[in-house]
Amino acid sequence: MVEIRLFNTLTHKKEDFIPIKEGHVGLYTCGPTVYWYAHIGNLRTYIFEDILKRMFLHNGLKVKHVMNITDVGHLTSDADEGEDKMLKGAKREGKTVWEVAKFYEKAFFDDTKKLNIIDPDVTCKATDHIKNMIHLIQRLEKNHMTYVADGNVYYDIMKFHAYGKLANLNLEELQAGSRIEVDKNKHNPHDFVLWFTKSKFQDQEMKWSSPWGTGYPGWHIECSAMSMRYLGEEFDIHCGGIDHIPVHHTNEIAQSEGATGHKWVNYWLHGEFLVMDKGKMSKSSGEILTLAVLEKNGYHPLDYRYLCLNTHYKTPLTFSYESLDAARNALNSLKSKVLELKKSKDKIEHKLDMDKYRREFLESIDDDLNIPKALSLIWKLIREEKELNDKEKYDLILEFDSVFGLNLENVVEEKVDVPDEVKKLVSEREIARKKKDFKKSDELRDHIYAKGFLIDDTSDGTKIRKRQ
Numbered sequence: 001m002v003e004i005r006l007f008n009t010l011t012h013k014k015e016d017f018i019p020i021k022e023g024h025v026g027l028y029t030c031g032p033t034v035y036w037y038a039h040i041g042n043l044r045t046y047i048f049e050d051i052l053k054r055m056f057l058h059n060g061l062k063v064k065h066v067m068n069i070t071d072v073g074h075l076t077s078d079a080d081e082g083e084d085k086m087l088k089g090a091k092r093e094g095k096t097v098w099e100v101a102k103f104y105e106k107a108f109f110d111d112t113k114k115l116n117i118i119d120p121d122v123t124c125k126a127t128d129h130i131k132n133m134i135h136l137i138q139r140l141e142k143n144h145m146t147y148v149a150d151g152n153v154y155y156d157i158m159k160f161h162a163y164g165k166l167a168n169l170n171l172e173e174l175q176a177g178s179r180i181e182v183d184k185n186k187h188n189p190h191d192f193v194l195w196f197t198k199s200k201f202q203d204q205e206m207k208w209s210s211p212w213g214t215g216y217p218g219w220h221i222e223c224s225a226m227s228m229r230y231l232g233e234e235f236d237i238h239c240g241g242i243d244h245i246p247v248h249h250t251n252e253i254a255q256s257e258g259a260t261g262h263k264w265v266n267y268w269l270h271g272e273f274l275v276m277d278k279g280k281m282s283k284s285s286g287e288i289l290t291l292a293v294l295e296k297n298g299y300h301p302l303d304y305r306y307l308c309l310n311t312h313y314k315t316p317l318t319f320s321y322e323s324l325d326a327a328r329n330a331l332n333s334l335k336s337k338v339l340e341l342k343k344s345k346d347k348i349e350h351k352l353d354m355d356k357y358r359r360e361f362l363e364s365i366d367d368d369l370n371i372p373k374a375l376s377l378i379w380k381l382i383r384e385e386k387e388l389n390d391k392e393k394y395d396l397i398l399e400f401d402s403v404f405g406l407n408l409e410n411v412v413e414e415k416v417d418v419p420d421e422v423k424k425l426v427s428e429r430e431i432a433r434k435k436k437d438f439k440k441s442d443e444l445r446d447h448i449y450a451k452g453f454l455i456d457d458t459s460d461g462t463k464i465r466k467r468q
Helices: 040-058 085-093 097-114 130-142 171-179 219-231 242-260 291-296 301-309 321-342 351-365 371-383 390-404 420-434 438-450
Strands: 005-008 013-016 024-029 062-069 075-077 081-084 122-125 146-149 152-155 192-196 235-241 265-271 274-276 453-458 461-466
Touching (some): 005 265, 024 040, 024 219, 040 097, 040 235, 040 265, 062 219, 085 097, 097 301, 130 152, 130 219, 152 242, 192 219, 192 242, 291 301, 301 321, 351 371, 351 390, 371 390, 420 461
Parallel strands (some): 024 062, 024 235
Antiparallel strands (some): 075 081, 152 192, 453 461
């Protein structure tokens, strides 16, 4: 068996993966705050986590995957600052925060389904686990890790000497920084709220009774409480985006280990950003690119998934429509080849040669998810002419796709009945493109989309398909 090696943010090095319980993996991934649509940068992280889970399953391990849904007030800054995200969404849309949460939770899972992301085994909402959070805060209180100021319960980071180990933060420097006045109630500006009873938002809808008064939890406490509720007080892997390292995940470790008195998570994995021309995509900037926008522009969600597979999860992915075009063309070529191989009448004859490819595939995916290398193996396999027949190639591709998640097993030849009016719009768009009238070309693409069709500009010409 090939050893699985993963880069552990906690130790800042690649390590052999040794599960707490042999043959089983306890996996926790930070889920969405359901106040707005997920952008494609968010979705890159969920694709990375899906690949991680699929890798374990391909290796024959059982995975218990837990993901939270943040449907309670969470501030736009990780550091107890900014606007309340749920309240912001409710005001924007003239709905209650509960209605907003329900709508965007569904929208999130609609996106993950389109991207062929396997659902978590446990999806837990913050609003359903307030008692677990209160209990965890009480444990911290008993361990003298907290203080109350102006009605709010704070975590005192100076009581946890390993604070900042995930992000390599220096506790003495943080203590010196306490002279910086951010919140007059905090002993140290890096202390964080565990429970709010005094909020700057007078119209806060989500409130619960607690030993400290009516209020609501700080953001960080929910992940600690829910992960321990479903995975125990020590588990294997915690994942998220790299933006969670310095504050959210650092605070999770402090409160979890401050409560239990022992190590909480053995391996921390973090996915890098998706980068636009102007920098990291951010919802707070108001400039986000969603999966729906990509679909409207004629791309299938799995085109985006394929694009993500071409870059290692620890490397920033620079997004452009040119790179997405290349990914779409490559995926369409792969689908066409799969359809050809599927028709083969060959029989399995070269098991040893197939095993050679299996070993090479495992070596790639088990080496800290070297998916780009594993993906290149598929193309090497397709071009191979001596060792394997078409049936063997087809079977191997489907085996490997259990990790890639491109749904190649269900590829079918698409027969599209295109109305004459849509054909006319497509022809007009072709003329506009030849004249480099891209504004008109985009407008015609929108008209075609409105009529229920998508167009793919490939090296073999324009392809038309039904909108899903």
